[in-house]
Amino acid sequence: MSIIETEVEIDIDVFSDEEFQIEESVNEAKKIIDRLVVENRWIKGDFEDDYWEVTQIQYNENFKAFDFNLLDSAAFNPSLPLFFKEMVKCWIVNLIDKYKKGATTSLILFLKGFELTKGFKVDKKITLLKFIEHSDYSNKYKVDMINSICNFFDYTDIEIADDYVPSLVQLKSKIPYESNIRQLPPSKYVLSFSYYLEKHFDKVLDEAFNEDSKYKEVFLIFPLIIWWRLTNVIPIRPTEFCLIKRDCISDEGGKYYIRLPRNKLKNTKRIQIPDKLLIDEEMYELIKLYIELTNRFGHTDTLISYRSIIHGGASNRAFVTKNLNQFKSLNLDRLIKRFYKVMETKYACQISKEYQVLPNDTRHFAFVSLMMQGYSPVEIARLGGHQTIKAQYHYSGHTEYWVDCEVFRLMKKIKNSKIVTMQTGTIPDEVKLKAYDYNNSSFKRKMKVGHCKDVEQRCESKLCYFCSHWGISTEEYIENKEKIRSDILAKKNNINELTATIRNINKQIVSDELSRRDSGLFNKVRSKSNALQSEIYKLALLCSKLGGGEVLDGEQVRWS
Template sequence: MPISQKFQTNSQHIELISVAKSIFTYSITDVNEYKEIFSKWLDLNIISTKSFKNNKWTLIDKYNNRRNLVFDIKDSKLNTTLKCFALSIIEQEFSINHIQQVVSSVHEVIEITHGFNIAYLTALEDYIGKHNYAKRNNLANFTIQFFSFTSIDFSEEFKDVCAPFLNSIQRSRELPNYQHILFFDEKMNFFLEEGSLFERKKYFPIVLWWKLTTIIPLRPIEFLTLQRDCVVKKTETFFQITLPRKKQRATLRRDIDITDTLQINKETYELIQEFHDYSSHSAKNNYLFTYDYYKEHKEFFGSESLKETEFLPRRQLDSLLDQFYSNVLIKKYSYSGSEKLTLGDTRHFAFCNMMLQGFNMLSIARIGGHSRLDKQQHYWGHLKYFSESWVYNFAEKHRRLDHLNKTMPDAYFTEDIRRIINSYKLNKSEEFDNALPVDYGYCVDNNYPNNCSGDCRHCLHYRFHPKKENLNEAINWLTDFSQTLSRKIDEQISLLTYISQTVNYDLTSLTYSITDQEELSYTANELNRLLHQKAMIDSKLPNEVKGFKNE
């Protein structure tokens, strides 16, 4: 709670407010402390209710305005906790309007979620999404504040749901730097090739989290509660996964039936089967990820207390991800950055990847577990950042002669593009005796002009090799086209967004216009073509060129 401290300096009297961050634990000591705070504000005539036990409190401000706080939650422990939370806000001397707004918002969320029952996570997302902008922000913001006040089971999952609805500065979730995303993906694949058997077993839940949730937009709690028999092989080429979602029928005309069964590729199926082999002897329940498995591969034990759970709790998977950073990325692959991915980030990657691949909003909603199309609105705001970051980092990989990572989304990389990048070289010292001179460089295509695309700047056969006296002119030639492509990419993203939002959807039959989908797919393919062209051009530009320098 806030603690006021006064300090005297030579020049002036300063009053500092420090906040001692402590979690309310519902202990007798904690409750008694807040009862004393209640008595304090009762004596000051701010609270007119005579007893802490009353389920209706009346607040009075200096202008004699009155506001009521209602505490009628059936769970007495949660009801008392909300009262103490209210007192912590009163103690900070907010207006009675604000205090009432905070308490009523949290009370509302508690009712919708039946006391923060994890089974009602989707119900909360649906409920917040149905309100106007201001109401959404209040419900999300004040609920997150409540979780900072006290410890609630599955609080991280509820915060993940609330975060996208925050105000204009925060509501579009801040995505990690895309360069780090690529670094993580690249080193994950190195780890699978180089890690010891013990390391592979220990961190395999992190491997599966990365491989699965970057493709299917799963919430962390959905990933952790996957059943052991969640995947099935139907044929040699057809595999399915069943997700821990309630298969819901739409209740309103604008709602969507939620599905719990999706098709997966063979690689994902085999990864889960591999984990079965690692965990078969320790599996004691029907969940894929268990605490027993985590404990078996734990290298040290602290003083943590853990409730008995049938599946691996989120904080243990968070801990395992931290250990993966410390023991693998930092020690083995020399990661020196401060940025770290969180378990909830990959759901956002998956949504953005699907949008850029040309999935329509209905398909995205059903795969992502959304019962309403409008829940995707805040993800569209990420596409420009996602595209710009991808171009920059792909250009840098291009520049460093790295081989293309085949685990990136298929829409980004065709086999032809993989062949292009893997065969591409920067030719600072290469001899061009047998090459065809072209604008500011050479064409090394032995089959010219059959493969000529008409513009050398983004051609796989083009080698940028200007003469010293023409260097500035050559760089301008590249940057002008790069900037033109930037404008076209922005236009294409806007077009992709518009088409996706105007597709003719029939929510009753869960169908959509084939013609509209074809237009959407064409637009997505064109966007990806432009992204590749810009990446190839930018890879030829010196880092020092303004606008392309790595900040």
């Protein structure tokens, strides 16, 4: 297969939504091929063959060719897995199913990288980097080549990714190109989704215990709640979540665990990935309740009962597939899309498709959350199912959502009140503390801005309004609004600097072997993480006093 001379037509990300597991992945790839055959899209070749012909549209005479013969030269690098070709084939089948147009180009770019590096040998990495950087191809071509190779590495998590991914990602950052690859939704849209998901779940659960007819909706919303709460804490791919077994939870002397579908490693030199993780009691009870409610529908191989979803109503017949004992990524995706329609029809909150959450987004959120909380890269890799530390190199962004989420979570905790209003597509405003708690205190000591309500004047911050003892009248707030606004922006800038510092230190630890032996760097991460938590709490404290989303001239507050 020769390298293409024309402009490539893909926008594949460096992140893969899927994860390779030899038996499951091969079986799933064959099922996808069977389906494409029925749809008259798969023209020629079985999974075991090295030449395929596939078309994008039913009965279309124009086809795309997929040639895997070059992979026979995998002997150039004996360190590659014995089933390397099967890995590539499973990866490509998933791309054919997801992207349609881009799969052929992805394979061509990947095979060019494979050929240049003699099977991704470590000592040939510079050859690949020089080819990408100095070739006459367009910047889009170069970026797509990096994305295709990194996407494969993310899908397979093979050992050579340790040597290639950081260098490729660094090179990509130097290439001037405006990509069309989808970005994660802005935090306000993600928080809107989270807010209404929790609200709708509580509503239908309460109604279900009083009205049998409401049970159907419970079975459609419950899987989303489990997925959302679990995968925002533990970095899990959609396929991994869907494959969680029915008997996944256990109570061992008051400690609660969940078992994930992860492969045990024979190579003890690599990071050992635990398949049994500690969870809190709330998550345990949530999953336990779901199992009890869905046992009535009979056997299921997976935690999520597929039959219970079908029971949700005739309109959900589209969820049906051949194997009723398994819950699939496609089903999860459809449940998420269905809930956005619920948000629109029941709560008048419409979010455009480009800003809607996708199944793999929570994996990014969870990686950032662990990093910002000061977890070491080794622990993050173990929780995220990565066999190498460097595999997490390109998960270091997307801090905006985590910061916003933490501020909002702390605001709710501080105010200890229910959310009562919601602006379409924005973070919900919380109950306003009318005169900012000014009239509810008998003691008031005048300060430069506002008043101190503590007789002993136990200061918690250099700036009074980041202290829990501070209060202000409506009139004085209006007079000092610009100064408060300026100080809030300074606080936000400080938070941004801390998150950037933590990201940079983690990148250094991930990419540099010597840094991983420097205990001082780990202590610095923990120190910066503690400082970040303190700054976020102070910002949440002030914003809860000043009315949540209307602090800055009636505009929605942007924390990061």
